[in-house]
Amino acid sequence: MKIITIILSVFLSGVAFAQQPISIIPRPAEMRVGTGKFIVSPNTALVPLGNDPEVRRIAGLLNEKLKIAAGFTLKTEQTQRKDAIHFKLINEPALGNEGYRLHVTGEDVTIAANKSGGLFYGLQSLFQLLPYQIEGKSLITNFQWSIPVVEIRDVPRFGWRGQMLDVSRHFFTKDEVKSFIDDMAQYKYNLLHFHLTDDQGWRIEIKQYPKLTSVGAWNVKKEGRFGAFSPPAVNEPRDYGGFYTQDDIRELIRYAKDRYVEILPEIESPGHSLAAIASYPELSYTPGTYVVNSGETFMDWFGGGKFAARVDNTLCPANDKVYEFLDKVLGEVAQLFPFPYIHMGGDECAKNFWEKNPQIKSLMAREKLGDMDAVQSYFVGRVSSIITSKGKKMIGWDEILEGGLVKSAAVMSWRGMKGGIEAAKKGHEVVMTPSDFVYVDYMQGDAALEPPVYATLRLKKTYQFEPVPEGVNANLIKGGQANLWTEQIYNMRHLRYMLWPRGFAIAEALWSPKSARDWKGFVPRVEEHFKRFEVSDRKYAPSMYEPVVNVKRSATGGFALDFDVEVPGVTVHYSFDHSFPDNFYPAYSGKSIVVPVDATVLRVVSYTSGRLVGRTMTISIADLKKRVK
Ligand code: ACM
Secondary structure, eight states, X not given: OHHHHHHHHHHHHHHHXXXXXXXXXXXXXXXXXXXXXXXXXXXXXXXEOSSOHHHHHHHHHHHHHHHHHTOOOOEEOSSOOSSEEEEEEOOOGGGTTTOEEEEEOSSEXXXXXXXXXXXXXXXXXXXXXXXXXXXXXXXXXXXXXXXXEEEEEEOOSOSEEEEEEEOSSSOOOHHHHHHHHHHHHHTTOOEEEEEOEETTEXXXXXXXXXXXXXXXXXXXXXXXXXXXXXXXXXXXXXXXEOOBOHHHHHHHHHXXXXXXXXXXXXXXESSSOHHHHHHOGGGSSSOSOOOOOOSBOOEEEEETTEEEESSOOSOOXXXXXHHHHHHHHHHHHHHXXXXXXXXXXXXXXXXXXXXXOHHHHHHHHHHTOOSXXXXXXXXXXXXXXXXXXXXXXXEEEGGXXXXXXXXXXXXXXXXXXXXXXXXXXXXXXXXXXXXXXXXXXXXXXXXXXXXXXXXXXXXXXXXXXXXXXXXXXXXXXXXXXXXXXXXXOOSHHHHHHHHTTHHHHHHHHHHSOGGGOOHHHHHHHHHHHHHHHHHTTOOOOOGGGSOEEEEEEOTTSSEEEEEEOOSTTEEEEEESSSSOOOTTSOBOOSSOXXXXXXXXXXEEEEEETTXXXXXXXXXXXXXXXXXXX
């Protein structure tokens, strides 16, 4: 009995104290791993050197973290010593505003940076060197908080490392946005692109237009599939939604700033403006009774980039009241947000109502505008002048290039990279957000498992995101973003599911050197971060473990399947007999599997090293047959 206890305790302590692999995301630019470790104990000192209050505040964030899972904090001291974690500003201009050095020896730890932002990022790396349990929400006793001996010198590749959050389609509260910002900062993102207005809600208080939030922020709660909801009845309560007061916005900006995140506001125009029009119908040319969209169909998408609106959701480009409106709105926005850019939207503006609008016809004659692209370009030009008059720079979606664009405007390339390439060739600054690499609202695995969205973007493809295309001036590519549209995202749990782990991949594309990209090495690091998410009650998607099922006609006239597995080392097991497969069931070997003629259902599971990973997929054979082109 005693022997068993000893063996067991040695085994258990071996587990508890095992050095975890170094799994920093995004991967540091340079890292040398040594042997040994530094142990953080209640005797360790916290030493912010110098008198900079921001250095002291950042050092204090380590105590904030330690006190929860480790249950102790470190005493702050003023001078360098052994058994200490030092924070110091150094004069090393090559580290820029965000780079840092992190040196861990058996005796002490030093985070050094040229600017406080670098210290903040060095601290994020230090957190990731601590055991994953540090992210836990409750006290862990009898645990060794060790940091592996390592030397890191790290500088980001891009200065614009964004995540776009759409708070219009579904509203997220101020506290939810703060927790979104917390996640961003952990992975060294520095820009929140706040999509504040759209057809489904206007989310920012504008003092001169109170109806934008008393009317425009509210619609009818529906459950099911957004975009195909039943139209609300006239008397249904419009009590679903919300908005941020200007005080809320100031609070969020401060909160983000403390985490080295800036906020880019987007005020959409001329399309996607139904919430504004429902509040002030005179902004539209087309007379009518307008309501904020609740997810009922009101646009027709014909494919190939062609679409039309059933309800006129555009600001009229021939109406001076519209420019007066934008001048006042953007004036308040410019006052609130310190970020140098304002995003004017500009995407997906349906022109079918414009084509019937006699005011636009006279505008075209007066301004010598040849077509609807030229009309939109005229509109964008006027908005650009308004934004410039407020002391800000304009950025917009890549449609703003159509019909010509003032040189000073920056372009956010979302319809692939081509808009960004064209813009850079014309000398515009560019932020790369190509839908085929960074649209984290898309499904991330097989449609049989994922909540339905019209397109798929898997983790492996996301990881291939390369913001700088061949043949353009790389200096004009400011960086990129993960774009999180929220039509199909109803709550924070699902929001995180959609964003992570793809957010890890994009963080790495934007921070780490291009040469550091390594899919095989990335996957085990992702798995370490899954543990961090689990202990901190944050959801993530397990989709990377699950295959996408491809179906084709078999040589004998039936159907055959292939499983597209993206993670190395995962084996896929399946059944056609309705029973639940496990790792003793047939495994997919890479050779197409013929579907038995009488089969009605396929079930699939994934294993790695004998461990079940991901979810069980169940697909009817009838549905599979529909996948054959
Ligand atoms: C966009 O996704 N319509 C910018």
